[in-house]
Amino acid sequence: xxxINRHNDEIYWSRFGKQMxxxxxxxxxxxxxxxGRIVFWNKASNEVLxxxxxxxxxxxFDEAFKHLNISDRFIRWSLVTGEEFDFYKGPSxxxxxxxxxxxxxxxxxxIENNVIGAVCVFRDITEEASVERIQLESKFVLDSIPQGxxxxxxxxxxxxxxxxxxxxxGLEGLPIIGKTYEEIATVLGxxxxxxxxxxxxxxxxxxxxxxxxxxxxxxxxxLSLDCSRLESQYGEVVGAVAVFEDITRxxxxxxxxxxxxxxxALGQLAAGMAHEIRNPxxxxxxxxxxMQGKTNDQTYDEYIKIIAAELKQVNHIITEFLLFxxxxxxxxxxxxxxxxxxxxxxxxxxxxxxxxxxxxxxxxATLPLIKVDREQVKQVLINLARNALxxxxxxxxxxxxxxxxxxxxxxxxxxxxxxxxxxxLERIFDPFFTTREDLGGTGLGLxxxxxxxxxxxxxxxxxxxVGKGSKFSVILPVSNEG
Numbered sequence: 001x002x003x004i005n006r007h008n009d010e011i012y013w014s015r016f017g018k019q020m021x022x023x024x025x026x027x028x029x030x031x032x033x034x035x036g037r038i039v040f041w042n043k044a045s046n047e048v049l050x051x052x053x054x055x056x057x058x059x060x061f062d063e064a065f066k067h068l069n070i071s072d073r074f075i076r077w078s079l080v081t082g083e084e085f086d087f088y089k090g091p092s093x094x095x096x097x098x099x100x101x102x103x104x105x106x107x108x109x110x111i112e113n114n115v116i117g118a119v120c121v122f123r124d125i126t127e128e129a130s131v132e133r134i135q136l137e138s139k140f141v142l143d144s145i146p147q148g149x150x151x152x153x154x155x156x157x158x159x160x161x162x163x164x165x166x167x168x169x170g171l172e173g174l175p176i177i178g179k180t181y182e183e184i185a186t187v188l189g190x191x192x193x194x195x196x197x198x199x200x201x202x203x204x205x206x207x208x209x210x211x212x213x214x215x216x217x218x219x220x221x222x223l224s225l226d227c228s229r230l231e232s233q234y235g236e237v238v239g240a241v242a243v244f245e246d247i248t249r250x251x252x253x254x255x256x257x258x259x260x261x262x263x264x265a266l267g268q269l270a271a272g273m274a275h276e277i278r279n280p281x282x283x284x285x286x287x288x289x290x291m292q293g294k295t296n297d298q299t300y301d302e303y304i305k306i307i308a309a310e311l312k313q314v315n316h317i318i319t320e321f322l323l324f325x326x327x328x329x330x331x332x333x334x335x336x337x338x339x340x341x342x343x344x345x346x347x348x349x350x351x352x353x354x355x356x357x358x359x360x361x362x363x364x365a366t367l368p369l370i371k372v373d374r375e376q377v378k379q380v381l382i383n384l385a386r387n388a389l390x391x392x393x394x395x396x397x398x399x400x401x402x403x404x405x406x407x408x409x410x411x412x413x414x415x416x417x418x419x420x421x422x423x424x425l426e427r428i429f430d431p432f433f434t435t436r437e438d439l440g441g442t443g444l445g446l447x448x449x450x451x452x453x454x455x456x457x458x459x460x461x462x463x464x465x466v467g468k469g470s471k472f473s474v475i476l477p478v479s480n481e482g
Contacts, residue, residue: 028122078106082115099126151241156180168246170216200227201240222248330373337367344381362401370409376452383445384413384472391417411474419466
């Protein structure tokens with residue numbers, strides 16, 4: 001075998017290397033000497049950089065690249081420092097609209113390791129940049145729509161979630177991409193029966209306008225959801241997507257309308273019944289008063305007292321009927337929230353003491369004045385406080401406080417009682433709904449309170465945990481049109 005000397009070997013590999021570099025497509029390779037003159041220009045450079053090798057060979061780098069506005073600072077850095085460092089990378093858009101990724105490194109001799117030149121590689125990444133731009137634009141579009149969008153792949157990993165979805169589900173700022181749907185659904189406490197997106201992925205079932213409720217940071221959110229499969233251009237199933245929106249406000253408004261219609265119908269009935277009952281009741285009460293002390297039998301006197309007490313309870317129920325059916329128009333007047341709470345506090349303190357319930361108040365004296373009907377708002381707080389006391393038959397703590405927040409005064413009545421089961425929370429403001437039949441409850445106290453608050457342009461929020469207690473927040477605007 002013929003021995004190849006070192007000189008011939010270098011010539012062979014030099015030619016072989018040039019052939020390899022010249023065979024590369026869409027990647028321009030340019031080499032310069034120590035003075036920055038171009039000494040090599042591969043074939044792909046003609047297309048990528050828009051010039052032919054015969055036009056640039058021997059030229060300074062900055063002169064050859066004037067037409068592309070590409071500086072020679074990358075090459076000069078490699079020539080001057082000669083240090084080992086990662087390639088410089090930076091996209092540069094050329095005049096013909098192509099996007100290039102530029103990489104540079106120094107060339108050193110094998111003997112003394114001196115810098116003898118530099119290589120600059122220009123890779124055409126226009127197509128990759130276009131795809132990246134499309135993906136970015138798609139993300140902007142998804143993030144601009146009000147509906148939540150969540151997509152999963154075949155392994156149930158979340159691949160897409162827009163800003164609206166993160167906001168609706170309370171997942172803002174959390175690393176969601178790459179997590180499995182099961183992980184996120186478990187964190188959110190979504191029951192398995194509502195995992196529609198996974199059923200769509202597995203069985204191809206399309207869902208439209210599916211409604212269900214979830215708890216997001218202590219608040220019940222009603223969602224309306226559509227689900228469908230994601231398929232590739234070849235018809236292969238690659239995942240599933242869910243599009244959903246928060247319809248809590250719409251359902252609350254529907255509930256308000258439903259309750260208003262029911263109140264109107266029941267109000268007319270209650271008014272008629274109350275008047276019809278009160279007339280004979282007045283007669284019975286009058287004769288009882290005449291009979292008191294006129295009998296010689298102590299037993300009969302006791303019976304008369306019992307009858308009188310029961311008539312008083314009936315009269316109380318009738319009064320609530322009339323207040324429910326014929327609510328008085330509020331007389332708005334600027335009032336101190338502190339004074340309203342102090343008066344309500346005084347009226348319930350004796351009942352709390354009899355039940356061995358501790359009263360606590362957190363009432364800032366510096367709250368702004370509020371334009372309300374003083375007596376009606378006080379009635380609301382008394383109704384809520386009485387309910388709270390009755391929820392603590394074995395004692396506990398009743399806390400009444402108020403605060404100012406975003407143009408509203410918020411009155412809060414909090415107890416440590418039995419709490420309200422979830423299935424009853426939606427009905428507590430319905431007329432005649434009560435769980436206290438044994439205590440003579442009419443089921444109108446909260447209904448009346450709710451109506452009064454609504455006429456003041458406010459609303460009542462309820463938070464309750466069974467076995468731990470409930471908190472009723474009465475939110476009223478500081479200003480009201482009188």
